[in-house]
Amino acid sequence: MKTPARLPLLLALLVAPFVLRAENLAVTGGTVYTMAGAPLKNGVVLIRDGKIEAVGPADTVKIPAGYRVLHAVVVTPGLIDAHATVGLSGLLNQPQDQDMLEKSSPMQPDLRAIDAYNAKDELVAWVRSFGVTTVNTGHAPAALISGQTMIVKTFGRTADEDVVNPAATTSVTLGRNGLANDGSPGSAAKPPGTRSKAVAMLRDELIKTQEYAKKRAGKDEAKRPGRDLRYETLLRAFDGTQPLLVTVNRQQDIISALRLAREFKLQIILDGCADAQLVLAEIKASGFPVIIHPTMQRSYEDMENLSVETAGKLHAAGIPIALQSSYEGYVPKTRVVLLEAGVAAANGLGFEPALASITIDAAKLLRIADRVGSLEKGKDADLALYDGDPFEYTSHCVGTLVEGQVFADGPR
Amino acid sequence: MLPRPLRQLALFMGLAVLVCAQEKPLAITGAQIIPIAGDPIAHGVLLVQHGKILAVGSANTVKIPAGADVLDATGQVLMPGLIDSHSHIGAGSGGDGSNPIQPDARVLDSLDVRDASIQKARAGGITAVNVMPGSGHLISGQTLYLKLREARTIDDLLIKLPDGSNAGGLKMANGTNSIKAAPFPGTRAKSAALVREEYIKAQEYRDKVRRANGDPEKMPPRDLALEELVEVLDGKRIVQNHTHRHDDILTVIRLSKEFGFKVVLHHVSEGWKVADEIAAAHVACSVIIVDSPGGKLETRDADWRTPAILEKAGVLVGFHTDDPICDSRRFLRTPALAVRAGMTRKGALEGVTIANAKIIGLEDRIGSLEPGKDADFILLSGDPLSIYTHVEQTWVEGRKVFDLSRPQDHLYAAGGVGAGDSRRAQLCCFTSAWDLIAAANGANQ
Numbered sequence: 001m002k003t004p005a006r007l008p009l010l011l012a013l014l015v016a017p018f019v020l021r022a023e024n025l026a027v028t029g030g031t032v033y034t035m036a037g038a039p040l041k042n043g044v045v046l047i048r049d050g051k052i053e054a055v056g057p058a059d060t061v062k063i064p065a066g067y068r069v070l071h072a073v074v075v076t077p078g079l080i081d082a083h084a085t086v087g088l089s090g091l092l093n094q095p096q097d098q099d100m101l102e103k104s105s106p107m108q109p110d111l112r113a114i115d116a117y118n119a120k121d122e123l124v125a126w127v128r129s130f131g132v133t134t135v136n137t138g139h140a141p142a143a144l145i146s147g148q149t150m151i152v153k154t155f156g157r158t159a160d161e162d163v164v165n166p167a168a169t170t171s172v173t174l175g176r177n178g179l180a181n182d183g184s185p186g187s188a189a190k191p192p193g194t195r196s197k198a199v200a201m202l203r204d205e206l207i208k209t210q211e212y213a214k215k216r217a218g219k220d221e222a223k224r225p226g227r228d229l230r231y232e233t234l235l236r237a238f239d240g241t242q243p244l245l246v247t248v249n250r251q252q253d254i255i256s257a258l259r260l261a262r263e264f265k266l267q268i269i270l271d272g273c274a275d276a277q278l279v280l281a282e283i284k285a286s287g288f289p290v291i292i293h294p295t296m297q298r299s300y301e302d303m304e305n306l307s308v309e310t311a312g313k314l315h316a317a318g319i320p321i322a323l324q325s326s327y328e329g330y331v332p333k334t335r336v337v338l339l340e341a342g343v344a345a346a347n348g349l350g351f352e353p354a355l356a357s358i359t360i361d362a363a364k365l366l367r368i369a370d371r372v373g374s375l376e377k378g379k380d381a382d383l384a385l386y387d388g389d390p391f392e393y394t395s396h397c398v399g400t401l402v403e404g405q406v407f408a409d410g411p412r
Numbered sequence: 413m414l415p416r417p418l419r420q421l422a423l424f425m426g427l428a429v430l431v432c433a434q435e436k437p438l439a440i441t442g443a444q445i446i447p448i449a450g451d452p453i454a455h456g457v458l459l460v461q462h463g464k465i466l467a468v469g470s471a472n473t474v475k476i477p478a479g480a481d482v483l484d485a486t487g488q489v490l491m492p493g494l495i496d497s498h499s500h501i502g503a504g505s506g507g508d509g510s511n512p513i514q515p516d517a518r519v520l521d522s523l524d525v526r527d528a529s530i531q532k533a534r535a536g537g538i539t540a541v542n543v544m545p546g547s548g549h550l551i552s553g554q555t556l557y558l559k560l561r562e563a564r565t566i567d568d569l570l571i572k573l574p575d576g577s578n579a580g581g582l583k584m585a586n587g588t589n590s591i592k593a594a595p596f597p598g599t600r601a602k603s604a605a606l607v608r609e610e611y612i613k614a615q616e617y618r619d620k621v622r623r624a625n626g627d628p629e630k631m632p633p634r635d636l637a638l639e640e641l642v643e644v645l646d647g648k649r650i651v652q653n654h655t656h657r658h659d660d661i662l663t664v665i666r667l668s669k670e671f672g673f674k675v676v677l678h679h680v681s682e683g684w685k686v687a688d689e690i691a692a693a694h695v696a697c698s699v700i701i702v703d704s705p706g707g708k709l710e711t712r713d714a715d716w717r718t719p720a721i722l723e724k725a726g727v728l729v730g731f732h733t734d735d736p737i738c739d740s741r742r743f744l745r746t747p748a749l750a751v752r753a754g755m756t757r758k759g760a761l762e763g764v765t766i767a768n769a770k771i772i773g774l775e776d777r778i779g780s781l782e783p784g785k786d787a788d789f790i791l792l793s794g795d796p797l798s799i800y801t802h803v804e805q806t807w808v809e810g811r812k813v814f815d816l817s818r819p820q821d822h823l824y825a826a827g828g829v830g831a832g833d834s835r836r837a838q839l840c841c842f843t844s845a846w847d848l849i850a851a852a853n854g855a856n857q
Contacts, residue, residue, distance in 0.1 A: 091706030126704050278829065296703075298736050298849065304832025330849050331707035331737055339703060343742070346800045347826060393748030393799050 024048050025404060026063040027383055029075030033352075035360040035374040045075065047381040050403035055375050070406070072398055074390055076355060077375050078133025078382030080362035081337045082291045082322035083245065083271055085140050086124050087117040087152070087159075091333055097121065100140035100327065102147065106191035107205055110229035111147030113138030114166045117159040119152075123334045127325070128154040129412040130338045131384025131397045134164065134363075134372050140327040141173040141247035141271065144191065144198055145205070148233065149245060151366055153382070155402050164368060169245035169269060170233055174198060175253040175302045199256055206264050209234040240267035249293070249302040251275035258286050269365065271324070273314075274299075274306035280317050289320035289365045292357075294335045295343040297326060311357065312348025322362035323354075342391030354391065387411065437461040438810065439476040442486030443791065447781035448765045458490060460787035463809035468781045485791055488804060491761070492781050493539025493788035494743055495768035497698040498652065498678050498732030501529035501740060506545020506553030506583060512596045512603075513610050515582060515644075516636035517553030519545050525563040528824065528831055533740035534560050534814040535825040537803040539788040540571075542732075542772050547585040547654040550597065550607050554640060555581040555652055557772045559788070561808045571774065579774065581676075582644050585654035586663055587710050604663055611671045614641035644673045650773055651675040652698075656710035658682040665693045676771050678732065680722070681705075681714035687725035696728040696771050699763075700738060701749045719763065720754030729759060730768040736849065741803075741825060748797035761796065 025047040032043025034055055044061040046053040054061050063069060090097025099116035102108055117137065118124075127135065138149030149171055151164040172178070178198050179191065192198035212231040218224050236242035246257040249272045261268045270290045274297075276283060283290060292311045299306050314321045323344060325335040337358045345354030353361075363373025371380050381404040388395035396411035438460050445456030447468055457474035459466040467474045476482065502523040507514030523543065533541060540559055545552040557579040558569040571579040586603050590596060597603040617638040624630035643649040653664045653675050661677055668675040677683065678698045683690060690697060699722070705714040715721075722729050731746045733739065738746065747760035755763075769779025778786050787810040794801040803825070806814035814821050823831045 091704075092709055092712060093707050094709060123704060123706065275829070296739060296742065298739070299827055299832055300736075300849075305827070305829045307827035307831075309826045309828070328707070331711065332703035333707040334704045336703055342799045346802075391799055393745055394752045394797055396752060 023404065024064070024067045025381070025401070025406070026067040026069045027075055027385065027401070028058065028063075028069060028071045029385070030073045032075045032375065033077070033355055033359075034376065035077055035356060036376045043075065045375055045381075045383060047383075047401070047404045050381050050405070052375060052377055052379050052381050054377055070385065070399060072385035073388055074386040074395075075375075076131065076384045076386070076390060077359040077373055078380075078384050078400065078402065079131045079337055079358045080322070080366070080368075080373060081127065081132050081135040081137075081325050081358070082362040082365060083149070083324035083326060084127075084135045084137040084334065085327045086127055086135055086325070086334050087119060087121050087137050088113065089123075089140060089327060089329075089333065090118060091122045091126075093330070093333055100138070100146075101142050102139075103143070106143055107145040107201065108143070108147055108230070109145045109170050109233040111139055112167065113148050113150035114159045114163060117150060117152060119156050119158050119162055124154050124156050125407075125409070127334060127336055128156070128400050128402070128407055129397060129409055130336045131386070131390070131400050132337060133382040133384070133400060133402045134368070135325075136168050136366055138169075139171045141171055141245075142177050142327065142329075143173060144178045144201060146171045146173065148242070151368060153380075153402050154400075155405065164371070165366075167233070167236070167242050168366060169243055170237060171247070172202070172244045172257075173247040174202075174256055175248055175250050177247070177302065195253070195256070199260065202260065203263070205230075206234065206260075206266075209238070210264075213238070237266045237268070238264065243267040243269050245269050245271050245291070247271040249274040249306070251278040253302070254279050255282060258282060258288075261286070261288070272303070272326075273310070274303045276310050277307065277313055278305075280313065280319075283314070284317050284319050289322070290314055291322045291324050291365065292344075294324060294326050295340045295347070296335065308343055308347040311344040311354070312350070315349055315353050315357075320361060320365055321357055322365045323357045338390060338397070342393075345391050351389075351391070435462075437466060437477050437480040438483060439474075439480045440483045440485050440490060440789075440791075441471065441476070442484050443488045443490035445781065446489065446491040446761065446796065448492055448762060449780035449782045455486075456490065458781060458787075458789065460810045463787055463811070465781060465783050465785050465787050467783055489792040489794060489796060489801075490781075490789055491792065491796060492765045492779060493790055493806065493808065494537045494764045495730075495772070495779060496533070496538050496541040496733050496735070496740065496743060496764075497676070497730045497768040497771045498700070499533070499538075499541045499543055499735045499740065500546070501527065501533050501541065501735050502543055503527045503529065504543055504545065507549045507551070510595075512550045512590060512606060514549060514553055514637065515551045515640035517545065519543055519553060519556050519580075520566060520578065523556070523566050523569075525566050525569060529735060529740070530560065530563070531814070531821075531824045532831070533735065534806045535803060535816075535821065536733075536739070536741040536743045537790040537792070537806050537814075538740055538743060539790070539806060539808045539813075540769075540772075540774070540778050542581060542652065544581075544583045544652060547583075547589040548592075550584060550586070550590050550603055551610070552583045552585065554649075555583050557581070557774060559786075559808055560806075560813060562811065562813055571777075579772070581650045581652040581772065582640060583654070584651050584664075587654070587656050587660045588708065589654065600660070600663070604667065607667060608670070610637075611641060611645070611667075611673075614638045614645055615671070618642045618645060645671060647672075647674055650771075652678055654678050656681040656708075656714075658685040660710075661686055662689060665689065665695055668695070669693070676730075679711075679734070680718060681711045683727075684715050684718045684721040685713070687721045687727065690722065691725040691727045696730065696767070697722055698730045698732045698768070698771055699746075699750075700732055700734050701746050701753075702737065716749055716753035719750040719760070723755050723759045728767050728770060729755075729763050730771045731760075731763040732768075744796050744801070744803075745799070748799075751797060757797070 139147030385399035766779035
């Protein structure tokens with residue numbers, strides 16, 4: 001028994017370094033958009049142990065011996081999708097791969113994305129093939145509180161291995177999509193039927209959260225209530241560690257979100273904001289960032305006023321923005337932030353702000369800029385390689401690096 | 413304000429000027445012209461009059477008549493108006509939930525020509541479009557081939573055929589969209605059986621009409637549904653068939669051979685698997701490219717390389733928006749993504765012009781810039797396949813229907829308050845793609 005059991009172990013030890021440790025790489029680019037300073041002509045990014053070892057022009061950064069060299073016309077930081085549902089809303093769109101919306105109750109902040117994220121869903125690899133290395137993904141904006149989102153790298157291993165932040169935001173939706181969307185039999189609680197009712201329910205829940213916090217902090221341990229996962233989650237929006245991601249599109253819903261944030265002193269991220277141009281001053285004054293709707297999202301119902309120019313106008317007003325793939329219930333099952341940012345770039349946002357909205361600005365908004373979003377020494381070696389202007393329809397992503405691991409399933 | 417008689421006079425003179433202006437030829441000069449019929453012309457001239465193209469060529473070959481209006485398009489790219497071979501603009505409908513086979517239902521009787529989606533299509537450079545009923549039926553009704561002229565009523569958009577009828581096709585579908593609770597079919601085999609049964613009825617109906625030889629006593633009672641299928645059997649109406657999976661594609665080809673009807677395959681997500689079979693059957697394809705595969709089981713294997721693979725196999729390839737699945741305003745993205753995935757630039761540009769003209773049987777009138785063809789063209793700010801390019805003007809039959817420099821037109825092009833779609837009705841039975849999208853996204857009611 002002993003010897004055969006040892007053999008695989010020995011083999012694993014021999015192979016492990018090659019599998020687990022990313023190789024040393026030098027990525028050279030005709031243009032390297034570091035997103036930390038001006039773009040580099042003939043830039044080099046050195047990668048060691050999955051981290052960026054050095055970045056600079058070819059004449060100052062020497063490529064050490066033994067480094068495998070990859071070249072691309074354009075190199076950017078790995079792209080960040082600030083709000084997605086990939087991994088929960090699967091490619092097949094069949095009941096067995098749709099975990100982005102639980103209909104048993106309208107408010108379920110306790111639902112964690114990490115308990116549903118399918119790292120192997122083909123759409124994860126699909127967005128990665130365009131250069132996306134990080135996604136903030138989770139429960140869909142289609143219930144009053146649909147659950148939480150997580151930040152995850154697009155390795156495609158497991159949720160636990162790929163996770164960056166298991167509890168990034170809590171997804172709240174105001175407006176028509178947050179109302180009764182249900183009809184599923186056995187629904188435990190009644191969803192709201194109007195905007196007023198939705199906000200009333202939300203305020204009630206937030207007040208209960210505050211009361212829960214008070215009671216939990218009570219001196220008499222015997223009188224403290226038992227742990228409540230829902231309130232625990234919402235409490236993190238009060239202390240700012242897990243903001244509410246509030247999807248709002250109509251201007252009155254945007255204003256309602258800001259009113260709620262003021263009343264409860266909540267940290268929120270505005271999401272969607274099709275009507276943003278109508279309440280630009282209010283958004284700006286709030287100081288909250290906006291994850292703008294996908295540029296090519298369909299204009300109907302609450303989103304009927306959306307515009308390909310909204311991203312540019314928010315940026316011009318000095319409002320921090322990021323772009324997103326959002327949630328699609330049908331076809332296409334996911335959007336790709338690279339394609340969305342391209343349309344924004346061509347419609348008022350401009351090239352570099354558009355690239356920033358899916359790299360460094362998205363990283364700052366999601367509070368992960370210490371690890372990703374730009375090509376700087378010490379950061380994760382997440383890179384996207386293109387054979388031309390990344391936004392051009394006819395360019396290709398020719399390689400995606402996640403923490404130094406090279407993914408290239410052919411040009412996309 | 414002027415006194416009323418003067419106002420009337422002014423109006424009359426205005427109209428007179430307009431009519432005279434129409435009579436004058438219009439020369440569009442300075443643009444790079446992509447005529448589709450032939451190589452690009454660096455500094456070309458397009459000469460149009462009475463809604464038709466008089467001449468197209470380089471500045472030194474096309475003589476601009478004295479008195480012609482001249483539109484300087486220096487720095488712009490001029491190409492034929494885009495043709496979309498499958499769209500749902502205009503909030504139309506077809507058959508209802510009563511029956512899977514409704515060839516008598518006409519999209520003609522349902523279109524809202526003032527719907528924002530139509531102006532948005534003009535903003536995308538689309539000048540002709542096949543507007544279809546949905547895919548929730550085996551046969552969901554008669555489609556319309558429309559010109560996106562300025563329109564007050566649907567009559568303003570129709571394309572008249574020489575016999576006075578309206579140009580249009582017949583929408584059919586197979587696969588899962590049309591499989592549902594009875595009286596709809598529950599399986600693929602049943603779907604095909606129902607279609608075959610109906611076409612056999614149509615053959616018998618046609619034979620009865622022929623035998624009657626004009627004798628009213630012997631004529632069968634009029635049957636609107638079978639009349640339409642007879643038009644299909646006679647080759648007067650092309651079947652525009654929604655189909656995704658490779659086996660469904662082959663079923664369509666099998667049925668078209670059995671009954672001898674002309675058919676175009678639409679979407680063809682798995683067309684890449686049976687490209688040679690499609691080519692051997694001499695069947696054209698109208699392909700869609702969406703941002704990601706999936707969204708339904710049938711499109712699991714959808715591949716951006718499909719147009720390239722079909723092109724290589726020798727298949728006539730057109731493109732469509734399936735608006736609202738893809739946005740009409742970004743129709744040029746589709747051929748561009750096809751090029752990204754290996755299609756030739758020539759084939760891709762033909763896919764939104766002359767190939768689609770052939771797909772709707774109007775290649776003698778539209779789809780390329782040639783003398784005698786309709787003066788349908790667009791002016792672009794740059795290369796048609798670049799994301800940075802904007803459609804700046806859209807012209808249908810010599811009249812400008814979209815101009816990005818007009819604030820109202822810019823609103824439709826970009827979106828914003830007032831460019832929405834709030835007039836759209838809620839329809840039943842997946843008669844429109846909007847219903848699928850709304851239902852799938854969990855929207856209410």
